[in-house]
Amino acid sequence: MPNPEHQQAQDLAASAELAMARGDSETARNLYARAADLELEGFRQLSRNEPRSRGILAVSYAALLFKAKLYDRAEVAICGLLADPGIPPEFRDELRDLLQVTWDERLLESERLRDSGAELTVALRGGTIGAGTAPAEVAAHYLSGFNLLFSRIAEHEIGDPLRRQGPSPPAIQNLFHARATQASAGSYRFTLKILEPVLEEGQQGSDAHRVSRRALEVLQAVAHNDQAALAEAVPDGSYRLALARLIRNVVPAGDALAEVEVRTENDGPLEAVRLVPEDRWTVNETIRALRALPEQSEIREETIAGTLRAVHLDQHWIRVVPNEGPPVEVSTTSEDLGDVIGPMVNRKVVARISRSGRSERSRPQLLDLELLED
Amino acid sequence: MPTRKSPLPALGSLHLRHPGLYEPLCRAYADAAAICLSESHTSPVEFEIRREDTSCLRELAWDEPSRDALASWRNSHEATEQGATSVGLATVEAELGLVALSRAETRTGADFYIARPGQKLEEAHRLEISGTKAGMLRDLHSRLRQKVHQTRRGLSSRPALACVVGFRVKMVALASLEMEGGDA
Numbered sequence: 001m002p003n004p005e006h007q008q009a010q011d012l013a014a015s016a017e018l019a020m021a022r023g024d025s026e027t028a029r030n031l032y033a034r035a036a037d038l039e040l041e042g043f044r045q046l047s048r049n050e051p052r053s054r055g056i057l058a059v060s061y062a063a064l065l066f067k068a069k070l071y072d073r074a075e076v077a078i079c080g081l082l083a084d085p086g087i088p089p090e091f092r093d094e095l096r097d098l099l100q101v102t103w104d105e106r107l108l109e110s111e112r113l114r115d116s117g118a119e120l121t122v123a124l125r126g127g128t129i130g131a132g133t134a135p136a137e138v139a140a141h142y143l144s145g146f147n148l149l150f151s152r153i154a155e156h157e158i159g160d161p162l163r164r165q166g167p168s169p170p171a172i173q174n175l176f177h178a179r180a181t182q183a184s185a186g187s188y189r190f191t192l193k194i195l196e197p198v199l200e201e202g203q204q205g206s207d208a209h210r211v212s213r214r215a216l217e218v219l220q221a222v223a224h225n226d227q228a229a230l231a232e233a234v235p236d237g238s239y240r241l242a243l244a245r246l247i248r249n250v251v252p253a254g255d256a257l258a259e260v261e262v263r264t265e266n267d268g269p270l271e272a273v274r275l276v277p278e279d280r281w282t283v284n285e286t287i288r289a290l291r292a293l294p295e296q297s298e299i300r301e302e303t304i305a306g307t308l309r310a311v312h313l314d315q316h317w318i319r320v321v322p323n324e325g326p327p328v329e330v331s332t333t334s335e336d337l338g339d340v341i342g343p344m345v346n347r348k349v350v351a352r353i354s355r356s357g358r359s360e361r362s363r364p365q366l367l368d369l370e371l372l373e374d
Numbered sequence: 375m376p377t378r379k380s381p382l383p384a385l386g387s388l389h390l391r392h393p394g395l396y397e398p399l400c401r402a403y404a405d406a407a408a409i410c411l412s413e414s415h416t417s418p419v420e421f422e423i424r425r426e427d428t429s430c431l432r433e434l435a436w437d438e439p440s441r442d443a444l445a446s447w448r449n450s451h452e453a454t455e456q457g458a459t460s461v462g463l464a465t466v467e468a469e470l471g472l473v474a475l476s477r478a479e480t481r482t483g484a485d486f487y488i489a490r491p492g493q494k495l496e497e498a499h500r501l502e503i504s505g506t507k508a509g510m511l512r513d514l515h516s517r518l519r520q521k522v523h524q525t526r527r528g529l530s531s532r533p534a535l536a537c538v539v540g541f542r543v544k545m546v547a548l549a550s551l552e553m554e555g556g557d558a
Binding site for chain 1: 393395398402446449450452454456480481482483484494495496498506
């Protein structure tokens with residue numbers, strides 16, 4: 001350890017982590033704040049001949065201020081540290097990242113003073129995302145993707161059976177009011193404000209806060225392939241599969257995006273759910289587990305990478321144009337939903353299909369369809 | 375056939391040799407590991423440790439998780455990640471003779487800086503650990519590749535190690551950016 005102050009800061013930060021795990025965020029914040037003060041003392045005692053140790057403690061100090069939600073102090077501290085030429089480049093990169101999320105948090109906090117309603121905030125970060133800007137197609141894809149996902153979750157909470165065709169009912173469409181929020185460094189954010197759902201007489205009360213909380217539970221369970229938590233949140237197996245596929249559509253896939261962060265109105269940065277490209281395989285695991293197929297010796301699986309060019313779910317087929325070779329028409333089932341497949345039209349996809357061993361000419365069956373780009 | 379080596383150190387007492395692991399946190403992480411392990415196995419089990427082209431077997435024992443521990447680790451994802459930290463630190467101690475010297479605070483949690491006992495922070499390596507309860511070996515390898523890629527991209531000029539713990543498949547995969555020239 002470089003000095004006793006750093007050791008004490010570490011112990012306090014560890015205690016804060018345990019307090020967070022218990023759900024005691026107020027105690028955690030106070031402990032992080034005390035840890036930050038001690039980390040600063042420790043940093044000041046280091047010699048300039050220890051550049052790596054200075055970098056490590058500088059990042060630690062900034063991260064502890066961020067975790068304590070002391071965003072003004074974090075901003076000043078990080079700017080001061082970035083002005084110090086003795087901080088090695090790799091730590092400067094980490095400090096810049098922390099400065100970006102600090103600005104993001106400050107703006108979010110100031111917005112909440114004007115709005116106390118239930119909402120889900122989605123932040124897109126990294127890749128092609130700039131300061132409050134994003135390529136139009138990326139922004140549109142994620143705005144639409146989350147709207148479809150949260151609509152499905154609201155339908156589930158209201159007690160509607162799984163919708164196989166058509167758009168969500170007007171009562172649900174009127175539930176969400178989406179808007180892009182203020183510009184912030186390094187991220188593009190939008191919020192989906194949830195209004196009170198319209199309930200039929202005799203239905204269980206399903207308030208907007210419950211919908212936002214459930215959305216986060218489902219995202220977390222699918223992203224981590226936690227089948228037990230997912231089954232608890234969504235008992236209906238068909239709904240679970242539909243939601244897992246909708247979530248996969250909003251997990252970053254290409255280079256356009258590095259991270260998608262989702263949180264409810266009550267969540268701080270430590271409680272948010274983050275989707276990163278490496279979550280793709282976990283979500284695929286969830287989907288595979290939900291769509292376990294019986295073993296059939298005459299069925300063989302293939303994958304086709306290409307562009308989805310046509311969809312006709314009423315007639316149960318889609319058309320994929322492979323990267324090489326002629327178009328392939330693939331049969332779909334009632335499990336293949338329009339709001340899952342629709343956003344993939346004219347985009348790069350990979351289709352997992354099965355062919356019957358009897359005939360090469362019969363139309364293959366779609367097992368799964370995955371988007372390959374943001 | 376992998377070589378059989380001495381057991382992994384007891385998870386609940388890692389703090390005795392790892393100065394960067396605060397005792398209450400060490401015990402909480404050991405509880406999280408016990409919860410993850412107990413879901414699929416009975417103590418003790420043999421874990422396969424894979425490093426580059428070599429592998430070995432090491433026994434891992436744990437105490438049955440108490441009711442309090444089960445209650446405090448209701449979030450399965452957090453239990454997996456923190457339990458993996460416990461098993462990961464035990465593995466780098468056994469395999470590389472390195473101990474946790476300091477936490478590396480991040481925006482959402484903490485990684486660790488590890489070094490030989492007595493070394494300074496100035497000489498430490500950054501260790502990133504993650505865990506999975508997935509049941510397939512290819513998932514573990516895929517996760518390690520992702521972890522190494524992430525570590526290399528984020529910390530380009532710093533010596534770093536990535537470790538992934540597979541609780542169900544009883545395996546720990548360890549990759550060093552220095553040793554592998556930046557690839558897993």
